[in-house]
Amino acid sequence: MSQTPITVTYPLEEVLKELKQDIKDINTKLDKLNTIEVEIAKLSEKVIGMDKRLEKVEGEQATMVKAISDLQGFRSLIVPIVVAVSTALLTLVFRLVPNLP
Template sequence: MSDPVTVTYSLEEVLKRIEDKLDKMDGSLNKIEIEVTEVKTELKGINKRLDSQEFINRSIAIGVIVALTSGVIKLFFPNFPNLPH
């Protein structure tokens, strides 16, 4: 049959290596968590800017529609505000 396997590492060495790897993983997770927080903050700022931009665009669109409507009314009814009594 096969020969028995002999482990040449001490339990203390193995545990130390595992702890080191866990520490590295913990550090990586902390960096990822910080980056996610930064992304969330950026998204909130972008969302606020988009909200204000939408408001400005809506206001401009309403102004253009009112101006065009006024122009069309004035074109077809030149005496509209001063209609004879």
């Protein structure tokens, strides 16, 4: 079973031009791909930086929440302290004032 060979009648110059154009197109696409990879790498670095800053902010937020919580606890002690100091001062004043007839 023998097959007859296919005969192509394109000029070699035209075939080479098409191949050359295809190679240029592939190179252009590779250049674009490289550019995209570089941009992705830059974005990745930015995301990592933002992640680190976010972790820092979250840590500072936790510290601030604790400080506010501590202040709220202290605020609840202010009234008893004021009452105690006022009572002590009034007691001193009444003891220093001579007994009135």
